[in-house]
Amino acid sequence: MNNPDSQTLPRTGRIRIDNQARIIEAAEMEFAEAGYKGASMVSIAKRAGLPRANVHYYFNNKLELYNRLLLDILQLWNTAFSQITAEDDPAEAIGAYIRAKVMYSKTNPRASRIFASEIIQGAPHLSEYLETDFRDWLRGKSRVIDAWAAQGKIDPVDPLVLIFLIWSATQHYADFSVQVVSVLGDRSLDEVDFEMVATNLTHIILKGCGMKPPTDHSLPRLAMS
Amino acid sequence: MNNPDSQTLPRTGRIRIDNQARIIEAAEMEFAEAGYKGASMVSIAKRAGLPRANVHYYFNNKLELYNRLLLDILQLWNTAFSQITAEDDPAEAIGAYIRAKVMYSKTNPRASRIFASEIIQGAPHLSEYLETDFRDWLRGKSRVIDAWAAQGKIDPVDPLVLIFLIWSATQHYADFSVQVVSVLGDRSLDEVDFEMVATNLTHIILKGCGMKPPTDHSLPRLAMS
DNA sequence: GTCTATAGTTAGATAGAC
DNA sequence: GTCTATCTAACTATAGAC
Numbered sequence: 001m002n003n004p005d006s007q008t009l010p011r012t013g014r015i016r017i018d019n020q021a022r023i024i025e026a027a028e029m030e031f032a033e034a035g036y037k038g039a040s041m042v043s044i045a046k047r048a049g050l051p052r053a054n055v056h057y058y059f060n061n062k063l064e065l066y067n068r069l070l071l072d073i074l075q076l077w078n079t080a081f082s083q084i085t086a087e088d089d090p091a092e093a094i095g096a097y098i099r100a101k102v103m104y105s106k107t108n109p110r111a112s113r114i115f116a117s118e119i120i121q122g123a124p125h126l127s128e129y130l131e132t133d134f135r136d137w138l139r140g141k142s143r144v145i146d147a148w149a150a151q152g153k154i155d156p157v158d159p160l161v162l163i164f165l166i167w168s169a170t171q172h173y174a175d176f177s178v179q180v181v182s183v184l185g186d187r188s189l190d191e192v193d194f195e196m197v198a199t200n201l202t203h204i205i206l207k208g209c210g211m212k213p214p215t216d217h218s219l220p221r222l223a224m225s
Numbered sequence: 226m227n228n229p230d231s232q233t234l235p236r237t238g239r240i241r242i243d244n245q246a247r248i249i250e251a252a253e254m255e256f257a258e259a260g261y262k263g264a265s266m267v268s269i270a271k272r273a274g275l276p277r278a279n280v281h282y283y284f285n286n287k288l289e290l291y292n293r294l295l296l297d298i299l300q301l302w303n304t305a306f307s308q309i310t311a312e313d314d315p316a317e318a319i320g321a322y323i324r325a326k327v328m329y330s331k332t333n334p335r336a337s338r339i340f341a342s343e344i345i346q347g348a349p350h351l352s353e354y355l356e357t358d359f360r361d362w363l364r365g366k367s368r369v370i371d372a373w374a375a376q377g378k379i380d381p382v383d384p385l386v387l388i389f390l391i392w393s394a395t396q397h398y399a400d401f402s403v404q405v406v407s408v409l410g411d412r413s414l415d416e417v418d419f420e421m422v423a424t425n426l427t428h429i430i431l432k433g434c435g436m437k438p439p440t441d442h443s444l445p446r447l448a449m450s
Numbered sequence: 451g452t453c454t455a456t457a458g459t460t461a462g463a464t465a466g467a468c
Numbered sequence: 469g470t471c472t473a474t475c476t477a478a479c480t481a482t483a484g485a486c
Contacts, residue, residue, distance in 0.1 A: 015469070033346050037263025041462060051471050056463060113345050116400075120338050120345075121258050123403045130407035138408045139449070155432075158446040160408065161425040165394045168401070172393035175341075178348045182355035183363045183385065200386040207380075208433025221383040224364070240451070266480060276453050281481060452486080461478070468470080 020058050022048045024072070027065050032113040035121060036066055063125075070118065070125060073111045080104055086147035090154050091211040095202045098166055102198040105174035106189070112174035138163065155210035162209065169201055184224055196220040245283050247273045249297070252290050257335040260342045261291055261350070288350075295343065295350060298336045305329055311372035315379050316436040319391070320427045326395035327423040331414070337399035363388065380435035387434065394426055409449055421445040 026047035030039045041062055045052040059065035081100055084093045105112055118126055138160070145159035173180060173189065181188055199220055203213040251272035255264045266287055270277040284290040306325055309318045330337055343351055363385070370384035398405060398414065406413055424445055428438040 019469095034262045035260040035342065035346070037259045038261065038346075040460085042460080052462085053464080053471060054469085057469075057471095060463090062462070116345055117260065117342065119401050119404050120341055121260070121263075123407075127407075130404060131411075134404075135408050142449075155428070156444055157429060158421065158425045158444060160405075160447050160449075161422055162429070164397050164401075164405065165390075165426065165429065168393040168397035169390045172389050176344050176389075176393070179344050179355060179359075180385075180389065182348075182352075183360050186356075196383065197386055200383045201390065203380070204382060204387070204390065204430065204433030206433075207435070208429035208431075210432070219381055219383060222385050224367075224385075244451095265478080267478080277480090278453060278455095278482080279451085282451075282453095285481090287480070454485080455483085457480105457482075459478100459480080462476090464475080465473085467472080 016058070019048075019050065019054065023050065023055055023058055023065070024069065027069055028110045028114065031066060031069060032110040032117070035117045036125070037121075039066075041065075067125065069114060073115055074129065076108065076111065077115075084141060084144055086144045090145075090148045090209075091206050091214075094166070094209075094211070095206060095214065098170060098202050098205060099198045101166060101170035102173065102194055102201065105170055105172075106191075106194045109174035109177060112171050116171065116175045153211070157209055162205075166201075166205065169205075170197075173197055184222060193222060196222060241283070244273075244275065244279065248275065248280055248283055248290070249294065252294055253335045253339065256291060256294060257338040257342070260346060262346075264291075266290075292350060294339060298340055299354065301333065301336065302340075309366060309369055311369045313369075315370075315373045315434075316431050316439075319434075319436070320431060320439060323391055323395060323427050323430060324423045326391060327398065327419055327426065330395055330397075330399035331416075331419045334399035334402060337396050341396065341400045378436070382434055387430075391426075391430065394430075395422075398422055409447060418447060421447055 023044065026044045027039075029047055030044045034040070034043075039062070041055055042052055044065075045055045048055065055065075059068065081097065081104075084097065118124075123130055141163060142159035145154070145157075145162060148154045149156040173194065177189065199215060203215060203219060206213045248269065251269045252264075254272055255269045259265070259268075264287070266280055267277055269290075270280045273280065280290075284293065306322065306329075309322065343349075348355055366388060367384035370379070370382075370387060373379045374381040398419065402414065424440060428440060428444060431438045
C-alpha cells in the first residue's frame with residue numbers, strides 16, 4: 001500500500017485535499033446565503049455530499065471552518081489588487097482599480113457576500129483585522145490620494161469617501177446581484193455587463209474627481225429585457 | 226373598568242401597541258445583527274424584556290414578525306424619498322436625493338442592514354416585491370435620467386449604474402459602519418460626518434455626470450483620530 | 451393579556467465500529 | 469479515513485394555568 005506507483009498523487013493527503021476543497025466550497029455557499037449564525041453544518045455537509053461527521057473530521061467546528069474561509073478571502077483580497085503609489089498617474093491607477101474590483105465581484109461574488117455579511121453583522125470575527133492591517137492599508141491609500149490632490153492632479157475630495165465609494169459601487173454587483181438581476185428581467189449578468197459597469201463607473205468617478213475619463217461620450221449601457 | 230377617564234389612552238390596545246413596538250424594535254436589532262435564519266425568537270424576547278411566549282402572542286411566528294419588519298422598511302423607503310421627474314433640475318434633484326439617502330443611513334441604519342442582509346442572502350422573502358414595485362420604480366427613474374441625458378443636461382451615463390452607485394455609496398455608511406468607524410479610530414459617526422459624506426458624494430457624482438457640483442473646492446473631510 | 455411548562459424539532463459535536 | 473449512532477444544547481412553537 002505504500003507503493004508510490006499506485007497513485008499519481010501522494011496517497012496521504014489526496015483525499016484530504018479533495019474533501020477539504022469540497023467542504024470549503026460548500027461552506028462558502030452556505031455562509032454566503034445564511035451568514036455565520038444562520039449557517040448550519042448539516043447543510044454544509046449536504047452541499048458537499050459528505051456525512052456530517054466528515055466535516056467535523058476535517059474542520060473541528062463551525063467557527064474554525066468559518067475563520068478559515070475569512071482568512072482565504074482576506075488573502076485573496078490582499079493579492080488581487082495592485083499596489084497604488086503617489087507616483088502613479090491617478091486616472092490610470094484608479095481606473096485600473098475600479099475595473100479590478102468590478103471583475104472581482106464577477107469572479108468571487110460569494111467571497112464578497114460573506115465579507116459583507118460579516119461586516120453588516122458587526123464584524124465580530126474580524127475586529128482585530130479591522131483595527132490593524134485594514135486600518136493601516138486604508139490610511140496609507142488615503143495619503144496617496146491626498147498627495148495627488150496636493151499636486152493638483154485630482155480634486156481635494158475626502159480620500160476615505162472616495163475609497164468607500166469605489167468599494168461600495170463595485171461590490172454592489174456581487175452583494176446585491178439579486179436586485180440588479182431582477183430589474184434586468186431575470187437574466188443574469190454576463191462578461192459584457194461587467195465591462196459596461198466598469199466603464200460607466202470609471203467615467204463617473206474619474207470625472208467626478210476632476211480627472212479626464214477614458215471615454216467622454218457613447219457610454220455603453222445595461223440591456224433590460 | 227370601562228370608565229374612559231381611567232386612562233389617557235384607550236385601554237384596549239394600549240399595552241398591545243406598547244409591547245408590539247418593543248418587540249419590533251428588539252426584532253430590528255436581532256435581525257440586523259444575525260440575518261433571518263440566524264435570528265432567534267428567544268433573543269428577541271430577551272431584548273424586548275418579555276417572556277418568549279408573549280412574542281408569540283403578538284406575532285404568531287418568526288416569519289410573520291420578519292415580514293412585518295420588511296413591510297415597515299419598504300413603506301418607510303417609499304415615503305422617505307421625494308418623487309423625481311424629468312422636469313426637475315437634475316443637479317438639484319440628484320443632490321437632494323443623495324443627501325436624503327445619506328441621512329436615511331444615519332437615521333435608520335438597522336433598517337438598511339436588514340434590507341441588505343435580505344438581498345445578500347438571495348432575497349427569498351422579497352422576490353415578489355423585486356419583480357413588481359421595485360422594478361417599476363427603478364425603470365421609471367431610469368427613464369427620467371435618460372430624458373435628462375437626451376436634453377443634454379447630464380452625460381449619457383447608464384441610468385441603472387448611476388442609481389446603484391448612489392444607493393451603494395450612501396447605504397455603505399449604514400451597512401458597513403463598523404468598517405468606517407474602525408478606520409476613524411473607533412469614534413462613531415456624528416451629524417457632521419454624515420454632512421461631510423453627503424457633500425463629498427454629491428460633488429463626485431454630480432460632476433462625474435457632467436453637472437455643476439454645489440462646491441468645487443474646499444471640500445470638508447472626515448477626521449481620523 | 452401574562453407567563454410557566456413543555457412538546458417537538460433541529461442544531462453542533464463526539465464516540466466508536468468499520 | 470469513513471460513517472452510524474447518539475449525546476447535549478438550543479430553538480420554535482403551543483398548551484393551559486393564572
